[in-house]
Amino acid sequence: MVRTPSCDKNGVKKGTWTPEEDKKLVDYITRYGHWNWRLLPKFAGLARCGKSCRLRWLNxxxxxxxxxxxxKEEEETIIKLHRHMGNRWSAIAAQMPGRTDNEIKNHWHTNLKKRSQQESLSNTPKDQVPIEPTSITPSQSFNTTQDSPSSQSSSNITLCKTFTNSQSLALEDEFAFLDADTDLVCGNFWFEPYMLDISYFPPSEPEYFSPFFDAQLWSYDN
DNA sequence: AATAGGGGCAACCGCCCAACA
DNA sequence: GTGTTGGGCGGTTGCCCCTAT
Structure with missing residues (x-):
């Protein structure tokens, strides 16, 4: 797929990444780490916004x-996790090493959504109204915008109640641990979707920090 | 052989939150 | 307490490919 390259009014390139851009990004992060996504493209020699670099790297x-x-196993896992979590793709991706939230999201919309709906319909008795798999999600237990899933302090309690009281939720399979271990549910599992990625943090050698100090100078100059 | 339409997926957009000054 | 900034995330878009007609 080749998306037509384009630039916005600030000269920031958009569209498909070229192999040259990929190489620049990989080379830079491999050497210096992603210490600041906003400044990174300038130092890596890329005419991209930081968000675009981050997305490209992560995905x-x-x-x-x-x-x-x-x-087959991965697809089953996605369906089951989605049944419990809803559209919390980052949390689902955290349970599937090597897969990204974007990739899982795409795969869901293109393949698994229909399949999941068909399965739920086929499993529904005739006199029962089928329930859309995403109709009950953890996020919907929050009352206001400040209670979004990532608003940890207040919403953890609500979320935990939702799950510990939700005996009606089908937790019959290997995901029963979600219900059994409330510490897991209330702690790292739900709200730390990504493990801390330190694999590309710059080693503590002075030379590797030079971009950081350069960045400070740069920001003072601008 | 031509082409219309749907599928697949990379990438962007906009919002939210946490950290910090 | 307030404003700013960077990072993270889910939703959506847009373009190419494939297939049916």
């Missing part, structure tokens, strides 16, 4: 990513 360039077809 396609970072190591240990699985590419290609999903296994």
């Amino acid at each position: 396609y360039l970072r190591p240990n990513l699985k590419r290609g077809n999903y296994t």
Whole structure:
């Protein structure tokens, strides 16, 4: 797929990444780490916004990513996790090493959504109204915008109540641990979707920090 | 052989939150 | 307490490919 390259009014390039851009980004992060996404493209010699660099790195360039077809097991896992979590793709991705939230989200919308709906319909008795898999999600237990899932302090309690009291939720399979271990649910599992990525943090050698100090000078100059 | 339409997926957009000054 | 900034996330868009007609 080749998306037509374009630039916005600030000269920031948009569209498909070229192999040259990928190489620049990989080379830079491998050497210096992603110490600041906003400034990184300037130092890496890329005419991209920081968000674009971050997305490209996280979804396609970072190591240990699985590419290609999903296994049957992976698809089953996605369906089950989605049944419990709803559209919390980052949390789902955190349970699937090597897969990214964007990739899982795409795969869901293109393949698994229909399948999941068909399965739920086929499993529904005739006199029962089918329930859309995403109709009950953890996020919907929050009352206001400040109670979004990532608003940890107040919403953890609500979320925990939702799950510890939700005996009606089907937790019959290997995901029963979600219900059994409330510390897990209230702690790292739900609200720390990504493990801390320190694999590309710059080593504590002075030379590797030079971009950081350069960045400070740069920001003072601008 | 031509082409219309849907599928697949990379990338962007906009919002939210936490950290910090 | 308030404003700013960077990072993270889910939703959506847009373009190419494939297939049916």
